[in-house]
Amino acid sequence: MKPTPDRPQSQPPIITLDSVTKRFPGVVANDSVDLEIRAGEVHVLLGENGAGKSTLIGMLSGLLQPDSGRILVDGVETPIRSPSHALSMGIGTVFQHNMLVPTLTVAENLALGGDWWRRPRIAELTVRASQIAQQLGIEINLDARVSELSLGEQQQVEIVRALLRDSRLLILDEATSMLTPKGIEELGALMRRLVDRGLAVVFITHKLGEAADFGDRVSVLKLGRKVGEIAPERLSRLDRSELVDEIVAMMFGRQAGDAAVSIPPRSGNDDALLDVRGLTVARTADAPGLEAISFRVGEGEILGVAGIDGNGQKQLAEALAGQRPVIGGSVLLAGQPLDAMDVGGRRRLGLRYLTDDRLGEGTVRTFPVSINYFLKQIGEAPLWRGGVERAGEIDRRARELTHRYDVRAASIATPIGRLSGGNIQKVLIARELADGARAVIFNKPTYGLDLANTLATRQRIRDIAGQGLAVLLISTDLEELLSMCHRIAVLSQGRIVGIVENGDGAAERVGRLMIGLAA
Amino acid sequence: MNQQATETRVGAPDAAQAATRRNELLWRVAITIGPIVASLAIAGCVLLAVGVNPLTYYAYVVDRGLLSPLGLQQTLTRMAPLLFIASGLIVAFRSGMWNLGGDGQYLLGAVAAAAIAPVFVQVMPGWLALFLSFVIATAVAIAWSIVPALLRAYQGVNEIITTLMMSFLGVSFANVLVKLVFLDPGTTVPQTRTLPVDDRLPRLFDTTVTSGLVLGLVAIIAVHLVMTRTSFGLRLRVVGANPNAAVHGGLNVPGLTLAVFAISAGLIGMGGAIDIIGVQGNVRADWNPAYGMAVIPVVFLARMNGFAAIGFVFLLSVLSIGGESAARRLGVPQHFTLVLVSIVLITLAIAEYLDHRFNEKRRA
Numbered sequence: 001m002k003p004t005p006d007r008p009q010s011q012p013p014i015i016t017l018d019s020v021t022k023r024f025p026g027v028v029a030n031d032s033v034d035l036e037i038r039a040g041e042v043h044v045l046l047g048e049n050g051a052g053k054s055t056l057i058g059m060l061s062g063l064l065q066p067d068s069g070r071i072l073v074d075g076v077e078t079p080i081r082s083p084s085h086a087l088s089m090g091i092g093t094v095f096q097h098n099m100l101v102p103t104l105t106v107a108e109n110l111a112l113g114g115d116w117w118r119r120p121r122i123a124e125l126t127v128r129a130s131q132i133a134q135q136l137g138i139e140i141n142l143d144a145r146v147s148e149l150s151l152g153e154q155q156q157v158e159i160v161r162a163l164l165r166d167s168r169l170l171i172l173d174e175a176t177s178m179l180t181p182k183g184i185e186e187l188g189a190l191m192r193r194l195v196d197r198g199l200a201v202v203f204i205t206h207k208l209g210e211a212a213d214f215g216d217r218v219s220v221l222k223l224g225r226k227v228g229e230i231a232p233e234r235l236s237r238l239d240r241s242e243l244v245d246e247i248v249a250m251m252f253g254r255q256a257g258d259a260a261v262s263i264p265p266r267s268g269n270d271d272a273l274l275d276v277r278g279l280t281v282a283r284t285a286d287a288p289g290l291e292a293i294s295f296r297v298g299e300g301e302i303l304g305v306a307g308i309d310g311n312g313q314k315q316l317a318e319a320l321a322g323q324r325p326v327i328g329g330s331v332l333l334a335g336q337p338l339d340a341m342d343v344g345g346r347r348r349l350g351l352r353y354l355t356d357d358r359l360g361e362g363t364v365r366t367f368p369v370s371i372n373y374f375l376k377q378i379g380e381a382p383l384w385r386g387g388v389e390r391a392g393e394i395d396r397r398a399r400e401l402t403h404r405y406d407v408r409a410a411s412i413a414t415p416i417g418r419l420s421g422g423n424i425q426k427v428l429i430a431r432e433l434a435d436g437a438r439a440v441i442f443n444k445p446t447y448g449l450d451l452a453n454t455l456a457t458r459q460r461i462r463d464i465a466g467q468g469l470a471v472l473l474i475s476t477d478l479e480e481l482l483s484m485c486h487r488i489a490v491l492s493q494g495r496i497v498g499i500v501e502n503g504d505g506a507a508e509r510v511g512r513l514m515i516g517l518a519a
Numbered sequence: 520m521n522q523q524a525t526e527t528r529v530g531a532p533d534a535a536q537a538a539t540r541r542n543e544l545l546w547r548v549a550i551t552i553g554p555i556v557a558s559l560a561i562a563g564c565v566l567l568a569v570g571v572n573p574l575t576y577y578a579y580v581v582d583r584g585l586l587s588p589l590g591l592q593q594t595l596t597r598m599a600p601l602l603f604i605a606s607g608l609i610v611a612f613r614s615g616m617w618n619l620g621g622d623g624q625y626l627l628g629a630v631a632a633a634a635i636a637p638v639f640v641q642v643m644p645g646w647l648a649l650f651l652s653f654v655i656a657t658a659v660a661i662a663w664s665i666v667p668a669l670l671r672a673y674q675g676v677n678e679i680i681t682t683l684m685m686s687f688l689g690v691s692f693a694n695v696l697v698k699l700v701f702l703d704p705g706t707t708v709p710q711t712r713t714l715p716v717d718d719r720l721p722r723l724f725d726t727t728v729t730s731g732l733v734l735g736l737v738a739i740i741a742v743h744l745v746m747t748r749t750s751f752g753l754r755l756r757v758v759g760a761n762p763n764a765a766v767h768g769g770l771n772v773p774g775l776t777l778a779v780f781a782i783s784a785g786l787i788g789m790g791g792a793i794d795i796i797g798v799q800g801n802v803r804a805d806w807n808p809a810y811g812m813a814v815i816p817v818v819f820l821a822r823m824n825g826f827a828a829i830g831f832v833f834l835l836s837v838l839s840i841g842g843e844s845a846a847r848r849l850g851v852p853q854h855f856t857l858v859l860v861s862i863v864l865i866t867l868a869i870a871e872y873l874d875h876r877f878n879e880k881r882r883a
Contacts, residue, residue, distance in 0.1 A: 322769070323766060323767060323769075342769055343766075343767075343768070343769025344769035347769065353767075355767055357763070360761075360763055361761070361763035361764050361766065361767040362764065362767065363761075363764060364756075364757055364760045364761045364764050365761070366760055367756075367757075367760065371753070375757060375764060375768045376767075376768045376769060378750045378753050378754055378757070378768070378770070379750030379751075379754070384749075384750045387749050387750050387751060388748060388749050388750075389748050389749060389750065389753065
């Protein structure tokens with residue numbers, strides 16, 4: 001299955017990304033990413049949700065333009081202006097979500113995208129398509145309606161469609177997410193035949209096993225940065241378990257520039273400030289539920305919550321904050337039950353929730369910075385009196401918070417959407433820590449921040465724990481948890497599968513719990 | 520990192536900042552007035568095509584709607600119901616709820632007022648009769664918005680469709696009420712009983728302008744202040760600008776949704792009541808001025824700002840009073856006013872797009 005080590009070396013890269021950076025409002029999606037894509041290789045891009053894979057694909061397929069850095073095609077700097085431009089240069093993309101028209105036949109779908117003034121040459125296309133399919137050893141019924149095909153078959157049609165355009169590079173974005181195990185195996189074999197024909201394949205996945213099984217070269221993305229690459233010559237010498245270990249080390253291991261471990265000291269007081277007992281949330285169509293979550297966080301303690309993204313972290317945070325209905329269990333803050341309280345009541349008692357979705361729910365991006373500080377206190381004295389806004393008081397407090405939390409904004413009247421992610425995060429932190437916070441839930445507090453802001457945010461969390469607050473720190477970055485938590489709970493499919501004391505060997509134990517192995 | 524370096528710390532505004540602010544204001548004025556001038560030119564071409572000299576038409580409209588004393592008084596009177604409708608729409612649109620059911624709510628309010636006021640004035644003091652009919656008209660309009668409000672608040676059903684459908688029903692229902700229930704037996708024309716001129720809202724000073732204009736101005740200014748200066752208004756604006764942030768911030772979104780629908784429909788119903796107890800005195804069968812639809816673009820032109828809306832409502836009134844006269848005199852259909860307003864809206868949308876592009880470029 002593995003390629004002979006000599007061949008890929010002789011090939012110059014088809015595409016080179018040179019220090020490519022892409023920012024979105026509030027986040028750095030790709031931070032100086034370097035990548036080389038060569039013919040005859042399956043290049044696996046591995047990373048968790050939010051690691052920046054989709055952004056990278058967007059830039060390769062012409063959907064997005066990088067903010068800085070260069071893209072070289074065949075060694076020549078070439079901006080990829082649009083998806084059709086990408087296609088004309090031989091870059092074909094099969095997106096995660098199917099892009100075929102279900103009511104048309106396979107042949108009709110293949111003919112889409114031709115010149116509009118010309119009659120589609122379906123007969124000619126049919127001949128070429130069946131040739132390509134035959135060479136790849138797949139069978140395609142060109143007269144079938146797409147809606148009648150299985151998802152795996154639809155994907156094969158998309159691959160054939162990309163090859164019809166003489167693609168030299170085929171990008172498969174999360175191609176296995178909808179496939180059965182057998183379909184995944186077939187796709188793996190198909191990719192192998194494609195690279196044997198001299199194509200380059202970029203295979204995007206968040207599944208570690210697939211990377212190990214299918215890749216000739218593996219690049220690991222983490223929080224927008226490329227944190228490691230395993231070249232083919234090295235990869236072919238490793239056996240599967242060694243490979244998995246190495247990838248795990250890259251995904252969860254220490255990176256250059258990461259903060260040194262510094263766990264804030266605790267006074268001997270072990271009283272549970274935040275006490276969660278049997279918290280249960282029903283699963284919904286798009287979100288996992290929670291099953292009997294129980295834990296306690298003491299004064300000055302940082303309890304980390306580790307886990308692969310999408311295992312119920314957001315549901316846990318929202319249920320605690322009072323934003324999501326629960327079907328069982330109870331939450332106590334300093335012995336007082338919160339279950340009958342709404343978001344505002346819990347906040348007033350001192351339970352605060354820093355959301356991970358800064359622009360989606362944390363802020364109103366067209367509103368000024370000043371109002372965004374107080375979105376959770378609308379109507380409360382002294383900022384409002386008798387329901388009437390006191391602009392002077394609001395501005396004064398906003399200036400004070402801006403100064404104290406070092407928010408860099410042109411003015412407090414600037415719409416918050418114009419601020420960088422780091423500064424938006426400072427506004428949110430200021431909001432949650434103000435006026436009597438006792439227990440704070442941080443949901444991915446450093447996601448999408450640059451290094452300086454990441455370190456500052458982590459220090460801020462240590463500081464408030466040092467002041468005796470209880471901290472629940474939800475993060476998908478294990479290194480972050482290891483650098484500051486007293487204990488780390490691992491969340492998997494809506495359940496806490498273990499709570500590990502931070503210390504020697506904690507990384508391995510948590511890492512194994514995260515991927516479903518016993519600690 | 521780059522972005523941060525260019526952002527400066529909060530500081531006192533200096534002369535350069537004041538200058539940019541002045542430039543921005545000029546740009547804002549240009550981006551508002553420019554499209555209107557352009558639309559006058561485009562609408563002029565339409566007039567030319569139907570064989571009317573646009574300059575004659577515009578001059579006539581301005582003369583009849585604005586310059587002649589009687590015309591100006593009619594224009595100001597027309598503003599009264601339109602201001603109520605505009606204030607109702609501002610509340611809804613700023614809260615991100617698209618109440619397009621204005622016509623039904625307006626007509627039902629009008630019919631309720633027309634049914635009640637002539638009866639009540641016979642049994643109680645005039646001011647009380649007018650006040651009660653005003654309140655009941657408001658309640659009827661609110662009732663007509665309850666179904667869309669509940670569906671939106673608790674089921675997330677798109678209110679654009681439901682309010683529009685309820686409006687069709689409301690307009691027809693109002694008609695049925697006029698023809699079957701509240702028909703005045705004293706006349707052969709199908710209409711409700713008529714409120715005697717002496718019992719209607721007083722006129723302002725020695726003019727024919729209704730005092731409903733003052734109420735309309737009070738309503739729209741009150742709405743503007745509530746939306747911009749109070750915690751309730753801010754809550755509504757948060758719901759409108761980012762419903763997820765409203766949930767995150769602990770706002771009672773369904774409750775606020777119901778309140779928005781009630782206030783919006785209530786204000787529009789008040790507009791209908793004012794039109795009857797101040798101006799018309801009765802509702803004729805098949806009467807539907809369709810003010811609700813005409814005011815929607817006006818509210819957008821004003822960018823949902825109450826004070827700007829007063830200006831644009833005035834403009835719409837000039838155009839519609841002048842346009843009605845011109846229709847009789849020059850043979851240009853009355854609907855041409857709406858054609859003009861629509862062209863203004865489209866050119867304004869284009870201007871908005873250009874403005875956005877311009878800003879992007881400047882920021883880059």
